Amino acid sequence: MNKLRVGIVGAGKIFEGSHAPAWAANPAVEIVAICDTYLPNAEEQANKLGVRRVYRDYKDMLEQEELDVVGVSTPNIYHSDISIAALERGLHVFCEKPDAVSPEEAQKMADAAKRSGKLLMVMRNNRFTPQAKFLKQYIESGAMGDIYTGRTGWIRRRGIPGRGGWFTTKALSGGGPLIDLGVHMIDVAIWMMGNPRPVAVSGAAYTKFADATVQVSADSRFGTTQEGGVFDVEDLATGFIRFDNGASLQIEFSWASNVEDDLKFIELRGTKAGCSLKNSELKLMTEIEGVLCDISPRFKGEELPPHRKNINHFIACVRGEEVPTNTPESGVDMIRILKAIYESAQSGSEVRLD
Template structure:
């Protein structure tokens, strides 16, 4: 590790460039690599991946000096300040904890970990090390999400008491027979993979109310038959590897103060096209964002102006996605408030997902944080 900026030095705007690395060069890892490479305040100093061709491809593309198949060797030798972790879910906790204990700041891809227990150990490690722990919820960086958050914060909708959110795919079970569909390595199916994005967006838009209880149900109707992967026909599933997770999950979530949130997620379903949405119901107005259909993204607000019903169409800026998530992480690293960014919010998301799975297994509502 280099002589990392201390919070007070960071707050004073130190000119030293941060040395960063990326572990995992799948699609998500490639987004982190591109974000760092485009940032003039950092040096992309090291990459780690099992695939030689990806190390060569992205190492050459961005002139990265450190290239490692062994991520532990990278952490020990590359003299980094911060690292992105974009690997299978079950590896997030051991990698993040090792990096934090080595004095590095860490951002992982979502979900934070395969369960809340592992996520809690990550937060504990961040607190012990006094380093930033962040999780990349890149979809909250969408332009329409940002615009709707501004609407909510303006008070136009009044008190929010009910919301619905979901991500339903026409087809799209990732990696049939791979770690994605094995319970131990992924922690869960559609809810863990894409439902957590919608949970994060909805709670973010609603002002972070605490979830107090979950009542959920899960189903696996496509994956066990080899359906819903790369097309709606039967896919080749690795022999002897069962489909261990759900391909559809629904949840009724109770919120502090009496509010409620409905959450649904599915990797494959008999619908005409993918659908992602968040709908908010307030005392003074309602709003919805939706994307995935043939008409493209939309955002609409219904309220009343001067006693007359009104439909508002907020101006939507560009999507930030992974680049914005990485930029936010770097801003936290350069701030004077590392202790405030210890992964606690992402841990709360993990606790909700755990409660949903526990509820589905028990067939009963499960309290959270009781």
């Protein structure tokens, strides 16, 4: 089978650190063009990857190149326009999260994918860790029973990405850590819970560290800091989601807060067992022969980073070798949840989704 010809839109740090290694390492694809509105970014990445053609305008790239796939790794506000334009030209699309900055834009992306018959997939790399894959199988085996509640979050002590740049500018990002980090962990938690339908949310959001200068989290390297730039998003958000089956999920996401350590976590509670995944440490809490037991599964070191596994999965789906683990429709539901939490934080009231 011929290699898939890939055009990249967005050659910043997210592409360099997460997407580029994945595309470059897959023998089934060839990156033939790279586009970035800041042309030196495109030229730098093209030189590293041995790509001959660069563009400043993605429309020119779509017009002039013979592509099979477009990879989108731009600021959030541009995800929908670029993805839709590529889909309408009959191209498959892999897009960095979040799907879009509004449910309406996410729905337009889903509709464009349906019309085109092409694959649209948005990054959900946290589904591809060994711990997450094992836990999903464990839950589907029935070992946890009925999962009725849980907690998930991603909290940093000081890890604001690109303070003053697009990450902290709502017009470009759509929000702060809720849309940046929440899209990851809420997705994994709901996936683990069997994809119940969200019916109501409540939330609160705070901006307390807009002037903070200390950064200790390695995640703060994403984005480019701009002195005197904009910071009009939250740096911490909390919330509560109710589902149509009666289950519930507590959430917390922060770029900066006075906590002991950075922590990414999922805790789920079922009628037969519970689980706790903190960073990469998984524990199962259950009962065996009338005795309460805590189980700590052991995992081999990761063969590939989760971002690479996610892009490899996308490529395999395009080639008809695998079935997508997530759909554009699930992405619409995700952005509906995030928007409703922001609305609840502003109004102080619960927001219904049903």
